[in-house]
Amino acid sequence: MYWTLVKTGLIRKRLRTFLTIMSMFIAFVLYGSLNALSGMFTGTIDGFEADNIIVMPRYDFFAGKLPISHINYIETLEGVEDVIHADYLLSDSIESMMDGVTFAASPNFFDVYTRLQTSEEAKLAMLNNPNAAIVGQLMADRKGLKVGDKLNTKSNYTNSDGTNNWSFEVVGFYKAEKITSDELGAVINYDAFDEARINQKGTVGMIMVKAESAETGQNISRQIDEYFANSPYATRTGPESMIAIEMAGEFADIELIVNSILMSVFFTILLVSSNTLAQSIRERTSDIGVLKCLGYRDSTIFISVILEAIAICFTAVLSGLFFTAILIPAIESMSGGTMDDLITLSSSVILGGFAIGLVIAFMSAAVPAYKALNLKVVDALRAG
Amino acid sequence: MKFLRQVFSITEMNLKNIMQRSGSSIVIIVGIAGSVAVMVSLLAMAEGLNSTISSTGKDDRVIILREGASSELGSGLAMSQVDIVANSPGIRSVEGEPLISAEVFSIIDLKKKGAVATSNLPMRGVQPQSFKIRPEIEIIEGRNFTSGTSEVIVGKGAHNQYENVEIGDEIKVRDSVATVVGIFSSGGNVHESEIWADLATSQGIFRRGASASSMIIQLEDSESFNDLGVYVESYPDFEFRVTREKDFYNDQASGSELIKLFGQIVGYIMAIGAVFAALNTMYSAVSSRLVEIGTLRALGFNGMTVLVALLIEAMILSIIGGILGAGIAYVLFNGYTVSTLAGGSFSQTAFNFAVTGDVVGQGMSLALTVGFIGGIFPAWNAARRDITEALRSI
Numbered sequence: 001m002y003w004t005l006v007k008t009g010l011i012r013k014r015l016r017t018f019l020t021i022m023s024m025f026i027a028f029v030l031y032g033s034l035n036a037l038s039g040m041f042t043g044t045i046d047g048f049e050a051d052n053i054i055v056m057p058r059y060d061f062f063a064g065k066l067p068i069s070h071i072n073y074i075e076t077l078e079g080v081e082d083v084i085h086a087d088y089l090l091s092d093s094i095e096s097m098m099d100g101v102t103f104a105a106s107p108n109f110f111d112v113y114t115r116l117q118t119s120e121e122a123k124l125a126m127l128n129n130p131n132a133a134i135v136g137q138l139m140a141d142r143k144g145l146k147v148g149d150k151l152n153t154k155s156n157y158t159n160s161d162g163t164n165n166w167s168f169e170v171v172g173f174y175k176a177e178k179i180t181s182d183e184l185g186a187v188i189n190y191d192a193f194d195e196a197r198i199n200q201k202g203t204v205g206m207i208m209v210k211a212e213s214a215e216t217g218q219n220i221s222r223q224i225d226e227y228f229a230n231s232p233y234a235t236r237t238g239p240e241s242m243i244a245i246e247m248a249g250e251f252a253d254i255e256l257i258v259n260s261i262l263m264s265v266f267f268t269i270l271l272v273s274s275n276t277l278a279q280s281i282r283e284r285t286s287d288i289g290v291l292k293c294l295g296y297r298d299s300t301i302f303i304s305v306i307l308e309a310i311a312i313c314f315t316a317v318l319s320g321l322f323f324t325a326i327l328i329p330a331i332e333s334m335s336g337g338t339m340d341d342l343i344t345l346s347s348s349v350i351l352g353g354f355a356i357g358l359v360i361a362f363m364s365a366a367v368p369a370y371k372a373l374n375l376k377v378v379d380a381l382r383a384g
Numbered sequence: 385m386k387f388l389r390q391v392f393s394i395t396e397m398n399l400k401n402i403m404q405r406s407g408s409s410i411v412i413i414v415g416i417a418g419s420v421a422v423m424v425s426l427l428a429m430a431e432g433l434n435s436t437i438s439s440t441g442k443d444d445r446v447i448i449l450r451e452g453a454s455s456e457l458g459s460g461l462a463m464s465q466v467d468i469v470a471n472s473p474g475i476r477s478v479e480g481e482p483l484i485s486a487e488v489f490s491i492i493d494l495k496k497k498g499a500v501a502t503s504n505l506p507m508r509g510v511q512p513q514s515f516k517i518r519p520e521i522e523i524i525e526g527r528n529f530t531s532g533t534s535e536v537i538v539g540k541g542a543h544n545q546y547e548n549v550e551i552g553d554e555i556k557v558r559d560s561v562a563t564v565v566g567i568f569s570s571g572g573n574v575h576e577s578e579i580w581a582d583l584a585t586s587q588g589i590f591r592r593g594a595s596a597s598s599m600i601i602q603l604e605d606s607e608s609f610n611d612l613g614v615y616v617e618s619y620p621d622f623e624f625r626v627t628r629e630k631d632f633y634n635d636q637a638s639g640s641e642l643i644k645l646f647g648q649i650v651g652y653i654m655a656i657g658a659v660f661a662a663l664n665t666m667y668s669a670v671s672s673r674l675v676e677i678g679t680l681r682a683l684g685f686n687g688m689t690v691l692v693a694l695l696i697e698a699m700i701l702s703i704i705g706g707i708l709g710a711g712i713a714y715v716l717f718n719g720y721t722v723s724t725l726a727g728g729s730f731s732q733t734a735f736n737f738a739v740t741g742d743v744v745g746q747g748m749s750l751a752l753t754v755g756f757i758g759g760i761f762p763a764w765n766a767a768r769r770d771i772t773e774a775l776r777s778i
Contacts, residue, residue, distance in 0.1 A: 276664050
C-alpha cells in the first residue's frame with residue numbers, strides 16, 4: 001500500500017524528482033570527496049606505524065638536524081630494542097633525476113622501519129656497496145630505473161669533490177604497503193654519505209626507536225624529550241602518526257578555512273534541495289485531500305509522504321557516495337600514485353551521509369505533510 | 385522595437401509577481417549565492433597568498449643560495465664567499481659600500497595567540513645593508529635593533545599573530561633570550577611574518593659560526609644580472625645558485641595555484657548543483673504560470689518574447705545571488721588575515737584574503753552561467769507550449 005503511494009508521488013513530476021535528486025547528488029559527492037580528502041589536511045592518515053617512535057628536532061621538523069651523538073643516550077634507555085637514524089638529502093628537482101627525498105639511513109633501517117619493504121638481496125648488496133641505493137618502486141617505475149643503473153642527484157649537501165653532485169648505484173627496490181607516495185624516494189648508506197659530505201657532518205634528520213611495547217614507547221618518548229629539553233638540539237618525540245598530525249597542524253589556518261567554507265557549501269545545497277522537496281509536498285495539499293476522501297488514514301498518508309522524501313534523499317546519498325567511490329581511484333591514478341591511500345572514504349563518513357539524508361527527509365517533509373493533514377478535507381481540496 | 389517592448393512588459397509582470405513565488409525564487413538566489421561565495425572566498429585566499437609571496441621579489445634584486453638548495457633553509461654559504469661576491473661588478477653601491485647582505489635564515493617557535501602548542505616562524509639575521517636593499521622595510525613602532533645586541537624587531541604579521549611579542553617583551557629564541565624593540569612593516573610581503581635580528585647575533589643563536597644561509601644583492605639595474613652571473617661563474621669552486629629574487633619568490637608561490645585550482649573545482653561542482661536547483665525552480669515557475677503564458681500567447685505575444693522574458697527573470701535572480709554571494713565573501717573575508725605553512729620556508733606566513741575585481745568577476749560569470757543554463761531550458765519549454773493545451777490546464 002505504501003509502495004503505491006510512494007511510487008505515484010515520485011513519478012508525479014518525474015522531472016522535478018530527477019532535478020531534486022541531482023542537486024542533492026552533487027551535495028553528497030562534495031560531502032564524500034571532501035571528507036575523503038580531509039586526511040591530507042589533518043595528517044590523520046591510516047598506515048603509519050604505531051609502535052615505532054620518532055625523534056625529531058624540536059624546533060624545525062622539516063629542515064632541522066640532531067647530532068648523531070643523541071643516539072648514545074637513547075640506546076641506554078630501558079625498553080629500547082633497536083635504534084635507526086636517517087638524514088634527508090633534499091634535491092634540486094630541476095637538475096636531478098629525483099622527484100623525491102633520498103634517505104641516508106643506518107644499515108638496519110629496513111629491519112626497524114618495516115612499513116617499507118625490500119628484498120634480502122638488496123639489503124645485502126647495500127651492506128657490501130657503500131655507494132648503493134635502494135630505490136622506491138614508484139620512482140623506479142617513473143624513471144625506468146633498473147638494477148645497476150646510476151641515480152644522479154644534485155643535493156643541498158656538498159660532496160667531498162666540492163660539488164653538490166651525488167651519484168649512487170641502484171641495487172634494489174623497496175615497496176610501501178600503504179601510502180604509496182613514500183615510494184617516491186631512495187635509501188642510501190648513511191655512513192658513506194656522512195663521510196663524503198663536507199657540511200653538517202655527524203648530524204641526522206631523524207632517529208627512530210623500536211620500543212618493546214607502545215607503553216614503554218610513551219615512557220621513552222618522555223624521557224628523551226626531558227633529557228634534551230635544554231640542549232641546543234632539543235627533541236620532539238612520539239609515534240609516527242602523532243608527528244604526522246603535528247606536521248599537518250602547521251597548515252592549521254588553511255584547514256580551518258577550507259573546512260568552514262566546505263561546510264557552507266554543503267549546507268547551501270542542502271537548504272536548496274530541502275526547500276524544493278518541501279515545495280513539492282506543499283503543492284500536493286489537494287492530492288492529500290483526495291486521499292483523505294478515499295478513506296486513507298492520516299498516519300498512512302503521513303508515513304508515505306515521509307517515505308517518499310526518504311527515497312529521494314537516500315537515492316541521492318547512495319549515488320553521491322557511489323560516485324565518490326569511483327572518483328577516488330580516478331584521482332589517485334591521475335596523481336600517478338602519489339596520493340594512494342591518502343584519500344579514503346571511511347565507513348563513518350558513509351554512515352554520516354545516510355544520517356544527514358534522513359534528517360533532511362524529515363525536516364523537509366514532516367512540516368508540510370502535517371499541515372496538509374490537519375486541514376479539513378474541503379480546504380485541502382480547494383488548495384489545489 | 386515591438387519585440388523589446390513586449391519582452392519588457394512580460395518581464396515587468398514576472399518580476400511584479402516574483403514576491404508571490406518568493407519561496408522558489410529564493411532557492412535560485414541561495415543556491416547561486418552559496419556557490420559564488422565559496423568560489424570567491426577560495427580564490428581570494430589564493431590571490432592573497434600569491435600576492436604576498438610573489439610581491440616580495442624584485443626584478444633587480446638577486447638571491448644567492450648554495451647550489452642544490454631550493455629554499456633558504458636548506459642553504460649555507462661561508463662568509464668569506466660573501467666577501468668575494470661583494471667585489472662583483474653589477475652590484476649597486478651607496479656611499480662606496482656595495483649593497484649586499486649576508487643573511488641567516490632559521491626557524492624558531494613561539495605560541496600563537498590563544499594557542500597551547502607552539503608554531504614555527506622564521507627568524508632572519510641581517511646586515512645593515514639589508515635595509516637599504518629592501519626599502520619597503522619600515523619601522524612602524526619602536527626602533528630598529530642595535531647591531532651586536534640581542535635585540536630583535538618583529539614583522540607586523542607576526543606581531544598580530546603571536547603572543548608576547550610586544551615592544552619590551554623578551555622572547556625565547558632557541559636557548560637564548562632576545563628583546564623586542566620594534567615592529568616593522570614591509571608592504572604586505574612575506575617578511576612581515578618574520579622576526580629580524582642582527583646577523584652576528586643570529587649566527588650565535590643558531591650556532592652558524594662564520595656562515596650564512598643566503599645573500600641578497602641589489603643590482604645596478606635589472607640588466608646587470610648577467611655581469612654578476614659571469615663573475616660568480618669565474619670562481620669554479622663556488623657552487624652557487626644565483627636567482628633573481630622575483631623568480632625565486634614566484635617559485636615559492638606555487639601553493640597558491642593549488643588553492644586556486646581547488647577553489648575553482650569546488651566552485652564549479654557546486655555550480656552544477658545550483659544549476660539543477662535553478663532548473664527545478666524555473667520549471668515550477670513555468671508550470672505554475674502556464675495559464676498566464678497561454679493567455680499571453682493568445683493575446684498575440686509570440687513564443688520568443690516569452691522565452692526571453694523568462695530568461696531575463698532567471699538571469700536577474702542569478703545576478704542577485706551572485707552579488708549576494710560575492711558580498712558575503714567580501715564582508716567576511718576581505719583583508720582577513722590567516723597564516724599557513726608556506727612552501728620553501730616551512731614556517732608560518734601570514735597573508736590577507738584579497739577579494740579583487742578579477743575574483744569577483746569570476747564569481748559573477750559563474751552566477752550568470754548558472755542563471756542562463758537554469759533558465760534557458762524551462763523558458764524554451766514554455767515558449768513551445770501549445771496555446772490551447774496551456775490554457776486548458778486551468
